[in-house]
Amino acid sequence: MSSSHFMSCRAIIGELKWRLKKKLRRRISGKDFELLNERSPHHLSGAVRVSPATPFVDLDVEIDISWEDSATYRYSKLYFARYPEDYFSESQVICFRMKQNRCRQRIRLKLPDSAVKPGKIRFRFDPLPYSKGQACVYGCVLVPANDSDVQSCETAHIHALKQATRAAVVRSEEAQLSALPHYPESMSLELQPGCNFRCGHCATHGTPKAHASNNRLGEIELPILRALSEEVFPHLTLLHLVGRGEPLMVSDSLWDFLVKAAKRHQLLLTVVTNGYFIERRITEDVLPLIDTLTVSIDGLSPEVFAANRGGASLNKVLKGVQYFHEMRKAACLPRRPKLCLSWTLKKNNIAELPDFVRSMAKYEPDRYYMRHLLVCHDKDAPDSLLEVPEIANRYLAEAYRLIEKQGAETDCPPLFSTAAVPSRRPLSAASDTGKGHPTATDRDSICHYIHRTASIKAQGNVTTCGIYHAVTVGIFDRHNSFWSLWNGDLMQKLRRDINTPNEWNQCRNCWYRESRYRSQREKRAKFSAYSLLQESTFTERAWDYRQRKNE
DSSP states (O other), X not given: OOHHHHHHHHHHHHHHHHHHHHHHHHHHTTSSSOOOOTTOSOEEOOOEEEBTTBOEEEEEEEEEOOHHHHTTOOOEEEEEEETTTOOOOTTSEEEEOOOOSSSOEEEEEEOOGGGOSSEEEEEEEESXXXXXXXXXXXXXXXXXXXXXXXXXXXXHHHHHHHHHHHXXXXXXXXXXXXXXXXXXXXXXXXXOSOOSOOOTXXXXXXXXXXXXXXXXXXXXOHHHHHHHHHHTGGGOSEEEEOSSSOGGGSOHHXXXXXXHHHHHTTOEEEEEEOSTXXXXXXXXXXXXXXXXXXXXXXXXXXXXXXXXXXXXXXXXXXXXXXXXXXXXXXXXXSSOOEEEEEEEEOTTTGGGHHHHHHHHGGGOOSEEEEEEOOBOSGGGGGGOGGGOHHHHHHHHHHHHHHHHHHTOEEEOOOEEOOTTOOOOOOSSXXXXXXXXXXXXXXXXXXXXXXXXXXXXXXXXXXXXXXSTTOOEEEEOBTTBOHHHHHTSHHXXXXXXXXXXXXXXXXXXXXXXXXXXXXXHHHHHHTTOOOOTTSEEOOOHHHHBOTTGGGO
């Protein structure tokens, strides 16, 4: 029996066991663990006495979140209010993630200092505040906690620190601060620059010379990773494993250390992979750490896929996708590990895009990520769709309508604006088009990186952001703390200059801003869709990197 067939059978057996368990619980509830408020959106507690000596509360709960609702589950909320005078509000809330589904669990949460004055507090538990569905909650019980369980108290402190960091990031963005009082809430970490693929359009592996050069560089040194984990990981909510190479190709010892550090510091991982090592690295114990697995697939037919992905096997990649999807369904986690499918938009694959979206529906992808070709080599310029916006729009519009029907999220570029399009010269040779200007007219003018996301390469280079050829602000090593670089002179200058006449070239000509990814994510957060069918302007300067090295 294949592993995928075994996981499917296990999922079915687990579902039957759960249904039987629910029936029995309905009959015998009332003694040890009482069934309360089934399918009620909020669960209220009586007044609970707390004191500064024990600033914790334990939530004893069992929750049932369906597979459908697990797609939109982000975290649960515990509201608190002083008894009897205060009301529940968003300013007094603890955000946390349920770790297990359909299983009784006790979660320790740290109360803020303002809540632990002597007296009584009332609580309101909202299990799915950001989901359109509802959860069955069994035995929602709040009990005052003692501090004898050291591990639970440490975990509660870690979650409180992360929530404080996320709140500080929002305040810094709103005030557009240059000197920050907080660490980043997420980090893009390059584990190694080497790759087993040689994709022709890749900036760092698209030529034999570049491929050999990057593959000679080593993976991140363990002392650097250990120092990062001690200084920065406690503040992070997300760790993005992305960079010049394939993150899942690292050594076993480095991967094992990273997994242990992620578990210790309560991190969620996003992984951008070519798909060849999914079965080796994304095991059952790693799965609960995965926020999003992004798999790059740049062609639907084996021939186009091989042409774009350096001769790799499409079947092997799809086998890894199927393995991940079946494992995540069998695991029955309250927060679904998300599957994202990535596609680089080129002339040779744009016609396959609608059928690609149709064929991927069986894997229930949570998100599609698309990006126009970044021209880093002269040989790739003829493949850019910037020369043929009408052709691109025809296939993009069809694909976007299909994605909308699937209900998946998108990080995709809007359609090209074809109104009064000037005659386009081919991108056959690099030329200096002069300084560009920010084309964003909405929330995309606020950079997604400079207040919330740090970026570091395998050799310790800390860069301003994750775009190709981003400025290096320093080297993280035994001489420099990460804080001194994240909040150093260069990063502070970048934050001061953005959206001003002094804005750096890398920001003036940023493809990330032109793709409106930030607007799409903010729309999702408010449960409204960003229409990719509305047209937008794209500049050649933002997508042609052949002269960016010298800027």
